[in-house]
Amino acid sequence: MPVYNAGPWLDECLQAIVDQDFAGSMELSVFDDASTDDSRKVVEGWVEKLKTRGISVVISGHNSVQPRGVGFAKNKAVSQSCGRHLCFQDAVSMCVFEHNKVSNSLIGCRVKRLPEESTERYTRWINTITQDQLMTQVYTSHGPTVVMPTWFCSRQWFLKVGPFDEGGKGVPEDLLFFYQSLRHGGGVSRVNQCLLIYRYHEKAATHSISEETIWKQRVDFLQERVLGVWEDFTIWNAGKQGRKLYRCLSPVNQKKVKAFCDVDERKIKKRFYTFEESKEKPKPKIPILHYKHASAPFIICVKLDMTGGVMEENLNSLLLKEGTDYYHFS
Structure with a gap:
């Protein structure tokens, strides 16, 4: 458990750990990333109660003026622990530990969000996507398809994949590890x-990461894993998001875009999108088609759950297979 100025939430978090009904051996490894509040004192005040429950405790930290970041704190917490399996716990969340046989997997769970009205679309998404979509929807703006608190994995797998990026504030260390x-x-x-109460609050480290940073990582990963394999494809959305994706692609992948498609007649009547920023002469002109006249494979640049089901119905009408004929990107 990485901790940075988490004092107001630690009692609830630590009580949730005490309340686990897992019967095996457990250890809580806490790394305090230069907190300036009473976080360290609060954790130390729970040591005896945790030990009485049979949970061993390791606490360390550093006294630097500046915190080193979530990735650094997570790596330190892992390195000072000794369990064969790792269960990542945010200092502001409350989880239920469930042991699973794991080898090369990251295992997550359904969550309850606090406050309940916060991030409704995101919470609905992480709780309802199918097992197959845990793999196919890794390119969306929502991030990892299982939320970081709480990931469960073997130490062996963590050591093969990790460590977390220690770039500090503004680095999406969980997304980079996931990729x-x-x-x-x-x-x-x-x-x-539902094994996790997942708290939303304005001071969370995730808010320090810019949308552009996430966007670049997503585009690069999409090009690496999908577009590099496809010979050509259609971008579903001739509007702002679709055009932005096109402009951010490598020159090789831009040439693979055979069309944009949409349902907006105003966009379709334009017939072409001209890439004005291009240095090519003549400038590339990409056809804009109605989705019924476009051909797969598609990169879908329309946000899920934002059109009252219309976009999803249109897509389903084409009888395509997610992960083969299309991927969601927005």
Whole structure:
């Protein structure tokens, strides 16, 4: 458990750890990343209660003026621990530990979000995507298809994939680790029980990461894993997001875009999107088609769950297979 100025939430978090009904041996490894509040004192105050419950405790930290970041703190917490399996716990969340036989997988769970009305679309997505979509929807803006708190994996797998990136503030260390796990052939699974109370708050480290940073990582991973294999493809969305994706592609992958498709007649009537920023002469002109007249494979640049089901119905009407004929990107 990495900790940085988490004092207001630690009692609930640590009580949840005490309340685990897992009967095997457990260890809590805490690394305090230069907190300036009473976080360290709060954790130390729980040591005896945790030990009484049969949970051994390791606590360390550093006294630098500046924190080193979530990735650094997670790596330190892992390195000072000794378990064969790792279960990552955020200091502001409350989880239920469930042991699974794992080898090369990251295992997550369904979650309850606090406050309940926060991030409704995101919470619905992580709780309802299918097992297959845990692998096919890794390119969306939502990030890892199982949330970091709590990932469960073997130490052996962590050491093969990791460590976490220690670039500090503004680095999406969980997303980068997730991608690396997939690159190494790792799987993704979800326990279909709600085992985590996942708190949303404005000071969370995730808010320090810019959308552009995430966007670049997603585009690069999409090009690496999907577009590099396809001979050509259609971008589903002739609007802002679709055009932005096109402009961010490598020159090789831009040439693979055979069309944009949409349902907006105003965009379709334009017939072409001209890439004005291109240095080519003449400038590339990409056809804009109605989706019924476009051909797979598609990269879908329309956000899920934002059109009242219309986009999803249109896509389903084409009888295509996700992960083969199309991938969601937005």
